Amino acid sequence: MKVNYIQPDGTRHEIEAEPGNTVMETAVDNDVPGIVAECGGGCSCATCHVQVTPEWYARVGQPEDIEQDMLEFVVDRKDTSRLGCQIELTPELDGLTVNVPESQY
């Protein structure tokens, strides 16, 4: 399946992804710039913030409590923001497209 990461300058990375991995893991494993993921997926650092494109947000779903609280304070928060480590990829998300924010700090 494919996941697309769009950088702030418009550069697009189309990555071959494995269902079961998260949006964060897919980015990190493929050295997609701008996704830092310091805590390795433990929902502790909020440095894997992505802005899901509006057309995909319904299928990706809303954040739960801890993630919600972390997202409230990320840089350049959008209504469709999620932490990449909390989005698990399923075949239904083939083609998922997310924007990478200007900064994770």
Next chain:
Amino acid sequence: MSECLVVVGASHAGVELALGVRRDGFAGRLILIGAEPTLPYHRPPLSKAFLAGDKQLYEIDLRPAALYEKQGFELLRDTLVTAIDLVRKRVVLGDGNELAYDALALATGSRVRRLNVPGSTLDGIHYIRTVRDIESFRERLGPGTRMVIVGGGYIGLEVAAVSVRKGVEVTVLEAAPTLLSRVTAPDMASFYARVHREEGVEVRTGATVTGFTGGNEVESVMCSDGTRHAADLIVVGIGILPEVALAEAAGLEVDDGIVVDEHTRTSDPHIVAAGDCTNHPSRLYGRRVRLESVPNAVEQAKVAAATLCAKDKVYDTVPVFWSDQYELKLQIAGLSQGHDQVVIRGSMAERHFAAFYLRGGTLIAVDAVNSPAEFMAGKRLIAARAGIEPERLADTSVPMKEFLQRGGTTA
């Protein structure tokens, strides 16, 4: 920086630095040298999910091996660097071979502080730093095993949490009067002591280990208060020291870590350093610090990469740390040393609260337990050197967001 970069140390800082220089445009030869035989891996899970057996080694790799190949890293595993020749610009490897460098990055990390009392070389005494350390005893975690943990810091407490949940009989021996004494306020320390005791861990403070007894394997631990604790397994977590032997022998400036400036430059113009091994300036705290954390390794490594590629970046962030014990997610921002006031926000009884540390009315650190908003907002307020009204901070009806909106400063 031209042809060949050698990176000594292939853990969090070393890998991040190598990836960073490629991203910043370095196209020359890149040799990444690691002392361990495994692929680089995440260290924090060693005292958490990996110890518990919930994760296997391949699940905690920092990056897939294919990525290192794609980025053109020559990854030398199970390889020691025994010397650096600053004049000839060479590193000497354990097998006697030499590698010439144009630029060198030191990411040598830390080594564990070892207990040096009678019996401390008996089998069954384990330290926590590498995958090998954990693999040597994690299978023994189960009912019937009696574990004594020496050291009531984060490592000791994380190991206690995993072990007691697996049915191990756990005793924690801490020499200081409280747990976590080096890093937290008494309220936090007593909270953690209470939680661990409620989970069934025997916590003894003011207990200094004076020796171990046993045949080949350890059988008991002796303490300064005269008590003796039978044990099948000992875990020692009494701190880490920066791995500076290489730098020091080479003649680089070393003082509680490899001394670097805000660009991560060492006292040699061709050498940078990043991560646990460094002593670096903190603009925020107006002093030099040595930090033991993954965020420090990662963020400082990025600055080191930029410096190597002639980009002007300064390492200047709020220190961050986290610890997972039971269902308690502890997120820490800032350094609390030197605080003159602690404000508790939330409920310790309900296990979601934050301890805010102030100095002269300014927020300098926060320890947040199951309170991500307090951590995230706290981090920003610390960076802004925000003055805070303690009564408002303690008032949970005032959302953390409001402190940011007001610019974080008092009138």
